[in-house]
Amino acid sequence: MGLGRFFTLLTAVILPMGSMVASEEVGHSEHVSTSVEHAEVEAHAPNEEAFNPNEMIMHHIADSHGWHILDWNGHAVSIPLPVILWTNEGLVMFSSSEFHHDIEGHHVVNAGGQQFVNKHEKIYYAGTEEKPMDFSITKNVLALLVGAALLLLIFFSAARFYAKNTNKAPRGLASFVEPLILFVRDDIARGAIPEKHLNRFVPYLLTLFFFIWVNNLLGLVPFFPGGANLTGNIAVTLVLAAFTLVITNINGTKDYWMHIVWMPGVPTALKPILALIELIGVFTKPFSLMIRLFANITAGHILVLSLVSLIFIFESVWISPGSIILTLFISTLELLVAALQAYVFTMLTAMSFGAAVEEHHHDDHAHADGHH
Amino acid sequence: MDLVTPGLGLIVWTTLVFLILVFLLGKFAWKPILSAVQAREEAIDQALKQAESARAEMGKLQASNEQLLKQAREEREAIVKEGRAMRDAMVAEAKESASVEAAKILESARTQIHQEKMAAVTELKNQVAQLAVDMAEKILRAELAQPEVAKANIDRDLKDLNLN
Numbered sequence: 001m002g003l004g005r006f007f008t009l010l011t012a013v014i015l016p017m018g019s020m021v022a023s024e025e026v027g028h029s030e031h032v033s034t035s036v037e038h039a040e041v042e043a044h045a046p047n048e049e050a051f052n053p054n055e056m057i058m059h060h061i062a063d064s065h066g067w068h069i070l071d072w073n074g075h076a077v078s079i080p081l082p083v084i085l086w087t088n089e090g091l092v093m094f095s096s097s098e099f100h101h102d103i104e105g106h107h108v109v110n111a112g113g114q115q116f117v118n119k120h121e122k123i124y125y126a127g128t129e130e131k132p133m134d135f136s137i138t139k140n141v142l143a144l145l146v147g148a149a150l151l152l153l154i155f156f157s158a159a160r161f162y163a164k165n166t167n168k169a170p171r172g173l174a175s176f177v178e179p180l181i182l183f184v185r186d187d188i189a190r191g192a193i194p195e196k197h198l199n200r201f202v203p204y205l206l207t208l209f210f211f212i213w214v215n216n217l218l219g220l221v222p223f224f225p226g227g228a229n230l231t232g233n234i235a236v237t238l239v240l241a242a243f244t245l246v247i248t249n250i251n252g253t254k255d256y257w258m259h260i261v262w263m264p265g266v267p268t269a270l271k272p273i274l275a276l277i278e279l280i281g282v283f284t285k286p287f288s289l290m291i292r293l294f295a296n297i298t299a300g301h302i303l304v305l306s307l308v309s310l311i312f313i314f315e316s317v318w319i320s321p322g323s324i325i326l327t328l329f330i331s332t333l334e335l336l337v338a339a340l341q342a343y344v345f346t347m348l349t350a351m352s353f354g355a356a357v358e359e360h361h362h363d364d365h366a367h368a369d370g371h372h
Numbered sequence: 373m374d375l376v377t378p379g380l381g382l383i384v385w386t387t388l389v390f391l392i393l394v395f396l397l398g399k400f401a402w403k404p405i406l407s408a409v410q411a412r413e414e415a416i417d418q419a420l421k422q423a424e425s426a427r428a429e430m431g432k433l434q435a436s437n438e439q440l441l442k443q444a445r446e447e448r449e450a451i452v453k454e455g456r457a458m459r460d461a462m463v464a465e466a467k468e469s470a471s472v473e474a475a476k477i478l479e480s481a482r483t484q485i486h487q488e489k490m491a492a493v494t495e496l497k498n499q500v501a502q503l504a505v506d507m508a509e510k511i512l513r514a515e516l517a518q519p520e521v522a523k524a525n526i527d528r529d530l531k532d533l534n535l536n
Contacts, residue, residue, distance in 0.1 A: 062374055063382060084381075120374070134381045141385045148389050155401035162408035167415045174405075181405060203402040207394045235378035239386040298375070 053309040061229040061301050063140045064103075064121045065096035069224050076101050079224070081142060085123060086133035087114055096136070140236070143228030147215040155210070184209050188347050192354035201353050204247065208240065209346040216297060216338030220331060231341075232297030234290065241290035244349045249282065252356045259360075285352060289345055296341050300334040 059068075067079040080097035092112035100107050105119035108126045115126035121138075124131050137145075154177065161174040170178045188209070189202050215236075218226045230236055258264060260278040262271055307330060310323045515522045 058375070063379060134379070135384060136381055137385075138379075138381065140382055144382075144385060144389050148393055151393060152396060152401075155397055155405070159401045159404045162404050166408065167412045178405075178409065181402075182409065185406070199406075202406065203398040204394060206402050207390075207397045210397075211390065211393060233378075233382060234376050235380075235382035236386045238378045239383055239390060243390070294376075 051309075051312040051315075053306065053313060056309065057302055057305045060227075060305055061232060061298055062121060063138045063233060065099065065118065065123070065136055065138055066101070067139045067142060067224060067228075079142075081137045081139065083116075083123065083136045084134075085116070086135060087112065087125075088132070089114060092116075092132070139228050140230050140233055143215070143218060143225065143230045144236070146225045147211070147218050147230065150218070151210055151214055154214075180210075181206060184346065188343070189350050192347070192350040194354065194358060197353075197357045201350065205346050205350055205353075208243075208349060209342050212240070212293065212345055213339055213342035216342060217335070219297060219301065220334050220338060229298060229301050232294055232299075232301055234294045237290040237294040240293070240345065241286040244289060244352055245283070245286040248286075248349075248352045248356045251353065253359065255358070255360050256356050285348070289348055293341050293345055296337055300330070300337055303330050304334065 065083055066081050069077050069079065071077065078101065080095045083094050083096050083098075085092045089112065092114065094109060094111040098109045098111075099118045103118050103120055105117040105124065107117065109116045109118075116123050116132070117126045122131060123134050123136075154173065158174045158177045161170065161172065165171075169175075184206050185198075185202050189198055189205050193201055212231055215231045219229055219231060221227055260282065261275045263274045263278070266274060304327055307323050307327045310326075311317070311320045515525070
């Protein structure tokens with residue numbers, strides 16, 4: 001748990017009383033307690049249900065079967081979600097509520113003539129270390145669907161305005177989204193992609209930008225159906241980066257490939273070395289996209305949760321004003337980060353597309369300077 | 373390490389949902405919105421261009437108006453000038469003819485005066501002559517009435533004549 005240790009360190013830096021955190025580590029908590037009295041009870045009996053911020057934070061930012069909303073009288077209240085498994089014997093479906101909030105692999109679920117357990121939100125065949133393929137509608141998948149529905153709702157209604165009003169100044173929702181759309185088209189796409197190819201890529205870039213931005217924002221909403229760490233999930237950023245990689249390379253012109261495998265204008269002896277570097281670069285660029293979005297959004301969630309956790313770590317209601325102010329500050333910052341990361345991802349993707357379709361007008365000077 | 377291990381399920385769902393979004397938004401949102409925006413931009417562009425050309429047209433019209441006005445002003449000026457010149461000429465001519473007339477009148481007056489004077493002089497001469505003749509007649513008659521005196525006078529005259 002290298003990351004777990006990092007979070008401890010982070011909390012320890014924030015807290016002047018690092019020793020308290022160490023003592024919390026001993027306990028084993030399942031869920032965040034939302035009531036102060038509960039925290040006071042814990043203070044009297046630390047061995048029973050000590051609050052563990054690492055576990056809470058890790059649980060929050062990871063994906064889960066079932067959407068935990070709140071704790072009520074010590075019981076977790078969560079929305080059950082469908083578990084969809086592709087097992088050795090075919091498709092199996094059941095509700096995540098059948099695990100009864102157990103993520104330690106104790107509670108065995110019988111479904112489709114097979115037995116499954118949930119170990120830290122990973123589903124195993126009971127009693128084995130083998131996993132079926134898991135296509136469940138998890139918390140993140142539900143958040144993804146909510147985000148997608150929201151995107152469709154916003155932009156279909158905006159599109160309806162344009163269908164009804166030709167050559168009129170935008171009003172209502174259209175007046176809100178139009179500047180953003182024009183921003184993506186004119187400030188992100190137009191600067192990076194040659195005019196000739198612009199219209200081909202702008203729709204994709206728009207979808208990408210608003211997908212990331214809206215889901216980033218939904219992730220900052222602290223209650224259902226927001227708050228899922230969707231764009232801070234490596235699987236999601238992996239898919240988005242993979243799309244950038246694929247679209248870039250299937251649109252790559254002869255020029256683009258020549259600059260990768262046989263760089264013009266450099267001594268022949270250097271060409272194979274450059275080709276190696278450029279080939280690695282083809283993959284490192286989208287890889288960095290994947291990591292950047294994942295790390296930024298996840299870090300934001302961790303920060304906010306750490307600051308909220310301060311109240312429970314100190315087990316005092318008096319710490320809450322400071323915690324709330326800091327949380328407010330970081331949340332505001334995260335609003336900026338949400339837009340900024342959407343912008344950066346889209347911008348770099350646009351530049352990648354631009355590089356793929358760009359036509360180089362070479363002369364000997366340009367060769368001497370070297371490209372890329 | 374769970375955090376950085378992408379889950380297969382979420383990869384599949386994200387790919388699926390994202391592709392559907394790209395398709396649906398592309399077809400039913402971006403395409404109509406972008407084309408509408410582009411159409412509007414073109415319409416605005418065109419309207420601006422039209423306004424520009426209308427302004428140029430108006431400017432041209434104004435310039436030609438001004439030209440016309442200037443021309444009219446010049447024409448008026450010319451007419452006024454011409455009028456003034458004509459008036460001056462007429463006045464001058466009138467003056468000229470008047471002075472000539474005056475001179476003529478003066479001349480004729482002078483001539484008449486001269487003639488009148490001459491007539492008067494002639495008349496006076498005639499009358500003087502008549503008077504002289506009359507007086508001479510009277511004197512002669514008186515002389516002739518007294519022959520000794522006449523004889524004495526004639527003798528003296530003759531003497532004078534002889535002495536010469």
